[in-house]
Amino acid sequence: MSSNRTLGLAVAQMGAVNLADSREAVVGRLIEMLREAKSRGAEHVVFPELALTTFFPRYWIEDQEELDRFYEKTMPNPQVQPLFDEARKLEMSFYLGYAELTPEGRRFNTSILVNKAGNIAGKYRKIHLPGHSDHKLDAPFQHLEKKYFEVGDLGFRVFNLDETLFGMCLCNDRRWPETYRVLSLQSAEVVVLGYNTPSVNIHWNEPVHLRTSTHLISMQASAYQNAVWVAAAGKCGSEDGFHMIGSSVIVAPTGEIVARAITEEDEVIVTKADLQIGENFRQHVFNFAKHRSPEHYRLIVERVGAGEPLA
Ligand code: CDT
Numbered sequence: 621m622s623s624n625r626t627l628g629l630a631v632a633q634m635g636a637v638n639l640a641d642s643r644e645a646v647v648g649r650l651i652e653m654l655r656e657a658k659s660r661g662a663e664h665v666v667f668p669e670l671a672l673t674t675f676f677p678r679y680w681i682e683d684q685e686e687l688d689r690f691y692e693k694t695m696p697n698p699q700v701q702p703l704f705d706e707a708r709k710l711e712m713s714f715y716l717g718y719a720e721l722t723p724e725g726r727r728f729n730t731s732i733l734v735n736k737a738g739n740i741a742g743k744y745r746k747i748h749l750p751g752h753s754d755h756k757l758d759a760p761f762q763h764l765e766k767k768y769f770e771v772g773d774l775g776f777r778v779f780n781l782d783e784t785l786f787g788m789c790l791c792n793d794r795r796w797p798e799t800y801r802v803l804s805l806q807s808a809e810v811v812v813l814g815y816n817t818p819s820v821n822i823h824w825n826e827p828v829h830l831r832t833s834t835h836l837i838s839m840q841a842s843a844y845q846n847a848v849w850v851a852a853a854g855k856c857g858s859e860d861g862f863h864m865i866g867s868s869v870i871v872a873p874t875g876e877i878v879a880r881a882i883t884e885e886d887e888v889i890v891t892k893a894d895l896q897i898g899e900n901f902r903q904h905v906f907n908f909a910k911h912r913s914p915e916h917y918r919l920i921v922e923r924v925g926a927g928e929p930l931a
Pocket of ligand 1: 750763815816817818
């Protein structure tokens with residue numbers, strides 16, 4: 621690949637999507653932001669996790685039909701097709717998160733990469749599912765990703781999208797160093813992700829400011845240590861009274877935030893990402909082929925939980 625490559629990279633943060641909001645209205649908002657991103661020089665737009673609906677894992681839902689309404693049975697489907705059509709017309713590529721229900725009845729928290737020709741060029745199914753599967757009656761809301769989704773079965777893969785190497789992940793994955801390292805070992809240049817992060821942690825009394833600082837610090841450290849750009853799009857604000865953090869960002873391979881959303885509403889942030897910056901780190905301090913010592917990293921794949929010190 622030639623040097624001096626740049627990518628017009630946009631993140632389209634979304635404000636609340638309430639239970640009453642139709643898919644048509646949501647897709648209309650995405651198209652609006654796609655157009656704005658194009659007018660500001662972007663070629664690729666990152667949309668949030670579960671972008672087409674409210675963050676439904678917060679609800680205990682027993683009625684199967686009611687639950688099924690949150691999943692997409694095909695992609696693109698007639699309601700989402702206008703987004704694909706507009707992106708192709710504008711020659712834009714995009715990342716989109718949604719709940720997937722397969723023909724076999726399997727359920728995944730999924731993201732796709734759609735290229736400038738309007739074709740799905742990559743799919744990811746979320747691996748690090750947070751939350752629980754039981755009904756927490758005393759909690760102010762639920763986090764039922766472990767009930768409503770299976771652990772993804774596609775691994776962390778890198779896709780060549782219009783001559784840029786993209787890795788994908790989703791929300792909680794961004795907190796895990798393994799995510800980025802597996803992608804950067806496949807030469808990812810840009811890691812794209814969507815998220816829905818409730819401001820309140822139902823498991824312990826976590827100060828609200830930490831929700832934002834751990835979100836940012838995870839991505840800044842990982843961008844630097846893996847020499848990748850990271851672009852993260854949140855769905856935020858108050859969805860039917862349940863608040864989620866904003867702070868959608870684009871992080872350079874230096875670990876620096878180069879663009880950050882300042883509202884908790886639909887907001888587009890854009891940067892001209894110099895892909896050579898990552899290359900500089902990949903050739904020197906993080907030249908993996910030269911400096912990694914996998915023989916000393918065996919525990920990473922041999923152990924799941926922490927155990928005894930090695931003898
Ligand atoms: N959607 C998602 O993965 N949210 C998680 C919440 C973690 S707390 C149960 C996140 O990492 O932001």
